[in-house]
Amino acid sequence: MTVVLKVENLSKHFGGLRAVNGVTFDVARGELKALIGPNGAGKSTCFNMLMGQLKPSAGRVSLNGEDITGKPPRDIWRRGVGRTFQITGTYQSMTVAENVQMALISHHRKIFAIRPFAHKLYRDEALALLEIVGMADQADRACAILAYGDLKRLELAIALANNPTLLLMDEPTAGMAPKERERLMQLTADIVRDRNISVLFTEHDMDVVFAHAHHIMVLNRGELIADGTAAEVRNNAQVQEVYLGGGTLYAKEDAHA
Numbered sequence: 001m002t003v004v005l006k007v008e009n010l011s012k013h014f015g016g017l018r019a020v021n022g023v024t025f026d027v028a029r030g031e032l033k034a035l036i037g038p039n040g041a042g043k044s045t046c047f048n049m050l051m052g053q054l055k056p057s058a059g060r061v062s063l064n065g066e067d068i069t070g071k072p073p074r075d076i077w078r079r080g081v082g083r084t085f086q087i088t089g090t091y092q093s094m095t096v097a098e099n100v101q102m103a104l105i106s107h108h109r110k111i112f113a114i115r116p117f118a119h120k121l122y123r124d125e126a127l128a129l130l131e132i133v134g135m136a137d138q139a140d141r142a143c144a145i146l147a148y149g150d151l152k153r154l155e156l157a158i159a160l161a162n163n164p165t166l167l168l169m170d171e172p173t174a175g176m177a178p179k180e181r182e183r184l185m186q187l188t189a190d191i192v193r194d195r196n197i198s199v200l201f202t203e204h205d206m207d208v209v210f211a212h213a214h215h216i217m218v219l220n221r222g223e224l225i226a227d228g229t230a231a232e233v234r235n236n237a238q239v240q241e242v243y244l245g246g247g248t249l250y251a252k253e254d255a256h257a
């Protein structure tokens, strides 16, 4: 197992509040790992530290063996960490392909070069990425008229334009209908497998988590209380207590038990 992301004793305190408290975990190459927990558990704070938006109070984050703790977001992004957000950040006035081309231009550091010709740059590469997410047939549509599920798939293509080794996805299926959720997560799982990248995602929909995550971590009040397979997490007494006051976390069979 090759460790891509190593998190050691990571903490973030806001005054007296321990939003994230001594969290330690790994993400391996080719792993699709979920970070779950009740509202306010510390998931976004954790993500924000991994991506450089927040400086940790203590602890260390390493990417492929290199210490990236407290580095600015751009440096972390340059090292191959991508992120998708709960709210999509596409340019509405551009077409689907142009949005991906802009991301490719930025990845190849040509952002200030020959701007008038930008619409021609990396068009084929953009179409190849859109093919992966099933959006090639919508390449020339304006983003403003896309359905929400299509926007999320476009966002995935934009994140892939940076050729990430690790992708952080913050509630990727929020606001989607169940069928669309399943489609997006299956697509994500296929990308993880085909490109051998790692994905760490937060998610409130337990169907999505238990059906697709290889491993699941549970945060509660800033502390990691479980890190294991779906079966291990489901049978963890502390997790059951947190989620359902002692009931069963998830009854259906899952894909990775």
Ligand SMILES: Nc1ncnc2c1ncn2[C@@H]1O[C@H](COP(=O)(O)OP(=O)(O)OP(=O)(O)O)[C@@H](O)[C@H]1O
Residues within 6 Å of the ligand: 014, 017, 019, 037, 038, 039, 040, 041, 042, 043, 044, 045, 046
């Ligand atoms: N900038 C901040 N200043 C003070 N407190 C904060 C700040 N950001 C987050 N918190 C607090 O830290 C705790 C963890 O919040 P966080 O947003 O990380 O949780 P979460 O697990 O992502 O929740 P949700 O599932 O609702 O998005 C909460 O009590 C929150 O109020």
